[in-house]
Amino acid sequence: SFELTQPPSVSVSPGQTARITCSGGALPNQYAYWYQQRPGQAPLLVIYRDSERPSGIPERFSGSSSGTTFTLTISGVQAEDEADYYCQSAGSSGFYVFGTGTRVTVL
Amino acid sequence: QVQLVQSGAEVKRPGASVKVSCKASGYTFINYDINWVRQATGQGLEWMGWMNPDSGNTGYALKFQDRLTITRNTSLSTAYMELSSLSSEDTAMYYCARYYYDSNGYYYGADSWGQGTLVTVSS
Numbered sequence: 001s002f003e004l005t006q007p008p009s010v011s012v013s014p015g016q017t018a019r020i021t022c023s024g025g026a027l028p029n030q031y032a033y034w035y036q037q038r039p040g041q042a043p044l045l046v047i048y049r050d051s052e053r054p055s056g057i058p059e060r061f062s063g064s065s066s067g068t069t070f071t072l073t074i075s076g077v078q079a080e081d082e083a084d085y086y087c088q089s090a091g092s093s094g095f096y097v098f099g100t101g102t103r104v105t106v107l
Numbered sequence: 108q109v110q111l112v113q114s115g116a117e118v119k120r121p122g123a124s125v126k127v128s129c130k131a132s133g134y135t136f137i138n139y140d141i142n143w144v145r146q147a148t149g150q151g152l153e154w155m156g157w158m159n160p161d162s163g164n165t166g167y168a169l170k171f172q173d174r175l176t177i178t179r180n181t182s183l184s185t186a187y188m189e190l191s192s193l194s195s196e197d198t199a200m201y202y203c204a205r206y207y208y209d210s211n212g213y214y215y216g217a218d219s220w221g222q223g224t225l226v227t228v229s230s
Binding site for chain 1: 153166220
């Protein structure tokens, strides 16, 4: 079955850059969406359609794609960015499913 | 502002059913799809199903097709998720989320989420 694979964890020092990959997209030319989830909170959309930022999301969050691999980049990581991050993309059924999730730890 | 407010925590016996509500405010309810997503403790997000509140059309993930029902009451701007034949594996936080599509049908992400409803299945 269709699955979006992410690394389980990424560790980064404050001010450095964190990159989270998401691979295994079912179909080419599908967009990725990225969500941040802090402990005890509902997910928050931080990137849509590969690289667009919703209003209120800091510029240090950016996204890119290459084929069926998507990447979320957090530049100049801050302590508040410590959270779980999930990618989302469309499966062959047309429904949007989530990636396996990545825990970002700020050292 | 856009808000999705879910019903409170539930404790159910194995084999029972649970019905969780999601009340929308701050926007026109029938104009945006509602999806349900669950998350077991310490685990990832799992998409369960979808509903178009205008038409009532639904779609379910294969693993839930036999026991998941998503409905709505448009006069109350409320969506409902009912899961039957519960087992301990259904113990999780359940979220409703508004999926935003533009007028051309292009998806822009789940831009608003409920606060979550904890469902505990225990004998």
